[in-house]
Every structure is written in C-alpha cells, then in structure tokens.
Amino acid sequence: MPRALWPLHHGRPCIEVVLTLTASGQNMSRVLLADTGAGTVQSPFQLVLDEDDCLLCGGFSYVSVTIRGAYSGAFPMYDLPVRIPALGFDEAHRVAAVANPPAGFDGIACFNFLNRFTYGNFGDAGQFGLEA
C-alpha cells in the first residue's frame, strides 16, 4: 500500500497536497495541518483552505457552511480537485474557504479527510503520514 510521510511542521502533524492553477496549469503545493479535531466524520467539508486557492484552482461553489471554534461564522464551500501524488490520490473534495488559514500552514486537513486513510507517525515520532 502506498504511504506518504511528511516531517512535522512547526512541531505539528501535516500533509502536503497539490492544487493546480486553472489559468496556467501550474501546480502549487499546500501544507495542511493534519487536525483530527477539525469537524466530524459527518461534516460536509474535508479540507479548509484559503478562498483564493479555491477560486484560482477551479473550485465551484456549494451551499455555505457554518463553523465555530477556530473559525466562527458562515463560510463559502467549494468543490476542488486535490492531489497527493505520492499516494496516487487525485479526487475532488469539498473545502471550507477561509480568509486566514492557521498560522504557519496553508489550511487544514480535517478529520473526515484523514479518516479516509490510515494515518499516524508509522513509528517515526518526527513525521506524520498517510497510507492509502
């Protein structure tokens, strides 16, 4: 089974996803905080990203979602193609769009995204990874 591992980022677990700019076709890597405390398995969104990334990378709108906690209020939601090349993962996901991602990160990989995979440090305390 393919596995991808990333070094902890600011001492926190993270994953790296690839988005594609619609206008140029250029790929952009985004480092996301891997946060099992973000949402539930029933949440309508799997990721949190900067709204500019959603708009520039071909996101189309869903009905907006209301969030509390680290973010508070109604937030736009988009369907956005997301890739993790090391896993051969290439799927559209629903993304809650915010103006200010968590400090030091480009967004959040929420529980119901991480929960699609086997996730953890796989025996290395300095890394976090996903296994498809």
Add this chain to the structure above:
Amino acid sequence: MTPTQSIPEINRALAEQINREARANPQSPYANKFVGIANGQVVVVADTPEELSRRLRQIEPDPKKCFAVEASRDYSIVEEIWRIV
C-alpha cells in the same frame, strides 16, 4: 428569478430551493442526492460528491457558472473546528 440576478445568484437560489424542498419532502427526486446546477438549471443528480464533481465539470467547465448542493443536508448545523491554543 429577477432580471437583475447574476448566474451565481440564480444558481444559489435554486440550490437553496431544492434543499428546502428535499428536506420538506423525502419523496423528492433530489432527496439525499448531490445536485449540480449550471447556468440556473439542474444538470446533474448524483449519488456521491465525486460523481457530481466529475459530471458537472464535464457539462460546464467554467466553475463560476456552477453550483452544488447536498440535498436534504441540514446546513444550519454548526461544524466545529477545535481551536489551537
């Protein structure tokens, strides 16, 4: 629909109407489906968000003209993202 409404506004209003109807009537053809709207019309009814995304992007490649709703979902539910202290 009013003459001054933009495509995104028309799409959003239709999505909200579909969700209201699906929540009120479980027999609605849209109940528990993922519904894709393009240019003010329903163009995709899918069982999964992945299928919806694939088909809606094929039908209308311009994302600004597209909109989607998970019909029957209660969008008034507040989702929690734990705050990092």
